[in-house]
Amino acid sequence: MDWLALLIFAVITLGHTTLWISFVNRSHAWPLHCSQLRHLRHLHDLFIPLFPIILVWRVGLTGPNLLRGGSWANVSPVWWGVFAACAAGFVWLIWVCLRSLLRHPPEYQRSYDSIVYDIGKELGHRPVGRGPYHLLTKVPFNEQTLLEFSRKTLALPRLPEEWDGLTILHISDWHFAGSITRDYYEKVSEILAQEPVDLVCFTGDLIDDQDLVVWFPDTLGQLNGKYGSYFILGNHDWYQRPVETREALERLKWVDVSSRTLVLDIAGKTLELGGDETPWLGTVPEFTSSADFRLLLCHTPDHIPRVRKQDVDLMLSGHNHGGQVQLPVIGPVYSPSKYGVKYASGTFWEPPTLLHVSRGLAGCHPLRWRCKPEATILTLRRMS
Numbered sequence: 001m002d003w004l005a006l007l008i009f010a011v012i013t014l015g016h017t018t019l020w021i022s023f024v025n026r027s028h029a030w031p032l033h034c035s036q037l038r039h040l041r042h043l044h045d046l047f048i049p050l051f052p053i054i055l056v057w058r059v060g061l062t063g064p065n066l067l068r069g070g071s072w073a074n075v076s077p078v079w080w081g082v083f084a085a086c087a088a089g090f091v092w093l094i095w096v097c098l099r100s101l102l103r104h105p106p107e108y109q110r111s112y113d114s115i116v117y118d119i120g121k122e123l124g125h126r127p128v129g130r131g132p133y134h135l136l137t138k139v140p141f142n143e144q145t146l147l148e149f150s151r152k153t154l155a156l157p158r159l160p161e162e163w164d165g166l167t168i169l170h171i172s173d174w175h176f177a178g179s180i181t182r183d184y185y186e187k188v189s190e191i192l193a194q195e196p197v198d199l200v201c202f203t204g205d206l207i208d209d210q211d212l213v214v215w216f217p218d219t220l221g222q223l224n225g226k227y228g229s230y231f232i233l234g235n236h237d238w239y240q241r242p243v244e245t246r247e248a249l250e251r252l253k254w255v256d257v258s259s260r261t262l263v264l265d266i267a268g269k270t271l272e273l274g275g276d277e278t279p280w281l282g283t284v285p286e287f288t289s290s291a292d293f294r295l296l297l298c299h300t301p302d303h304i305p306r307v308r309k310q311d312v313d314l315m316l317s318g319h320n321h322g323g324q325v326q327l328p329v330i331g332p333v334y335s336p337s338k339y340g341v342k343y344a345s346g347t348f349w350e351p352p353t354l355l356h357v358s359r360g361l362a363g364c365h366p367l368r369w370r371c372k373p374e375a376t377i378l379t380l381r382r383m384s
């Protein structure tokens with residue numbers, strides 16, 4: 001056995017896996033229907049384990065026989081092309097790991113603390129139903145039935161003095177699918193409702209089963225901001241019947257801000273609040289007023305370059321779920337974004353915009369490791 005060749009094969013295989021994951025992440029940023037995306041994921045599921053078998057068989061144990069002391073000079077140009085692409089994938093993997101290890105929240109996030117609730121313990125039973133992929137809830141150490149209720153203080157350069165201490169409950173990606181039961185969401189809503197806030201903002205992906213619209217009154221219906229509760233929808237809502245979803249939320253006095261902006265008067269200062277559900281639904285909202293502050297609810301953080309040009313002060317997003325699984329050293333792996341895992345979750349300063357990406361509460365796959373379901377109270381502070 002040529003151990004050096006085996007090590008190189010391992011590097012090539014890791015690089016190949018990285019390329020497939022990068023492809024799947026980026027393909028999920030496009031407005032493709034879920035059945036098309038499922039086909040792409042199946043290709044990923046097939047080729048990741050198949051590649052090392054073909055590699056060992058065609059190059060390691062036959063052909064140039066590299067694992068048995070054969071010469072690399074006998075490797076065909078096609079395989080050299082494959083090796084070069086996989087080597088680039090491996091370098092990319094190292095870069096992503098380093099970026100994940102070295103990343104810190106920006107100085108504009110002044111504080112962060114949280115309380116973790118075990119909703120199963122609070123209820124006296126595991127809130128797991130028979131919805132899609134429900135067997136994933138049995139995976140050891142799955143955190144899907146927890147809640148991390150976090151509080152972050154954000155300093156904003158252009159926040160009006162009158163709003164110093166303004167609070168926003170940012171919630172996202174609740175994914176009512178039936179795998180996690182109604183009482184989980186009711187309990188979470190009850191916990192969140194105990195904290196009065198000025199604004200409640202939901203940033204999309206509420207429903208994966210349209211019949212579960214009946215859950216709304218006892219869940220989101222419990223949440224009311226002093227200055228209102230606002231929502232946009234996401235790609236999973238697009239897969240269902242979004243008109244019905246909007247109507248059900250509006251019956252609960254939630255305000256749909258998709259594809260538009262509205263101006264609110266808060267303590268004598270004006271807030272222009274917009275909603276962006278593109279590329280799946282609606283159109284890009286135009287900020288046109290000379291309001292004192294601009295806030296955007298945008299399902300995917302991918303639009304950050306455009307949002308910066310719109311001079312938005314604070315952008316709230318979801319969609320990426322924090323990756324749902326965060327590995328030691330590597331960090332998040334899967335994130336449906338054209339930037340891969342860069343904006344999987346957290347706070348990012350992209351001047352002049354402060355971006356907050358929620359990990360959300362659930363997903364159509366009920367599996368979370370080192371990535372707890374999240375709801376966040378953001379306290380806005382004037383930058384001193």
Ligand SMILES: [Fe+2]
Pocket residue numbers: 173175204205234236319320321360363
């Ligand atoms: Fe989502």
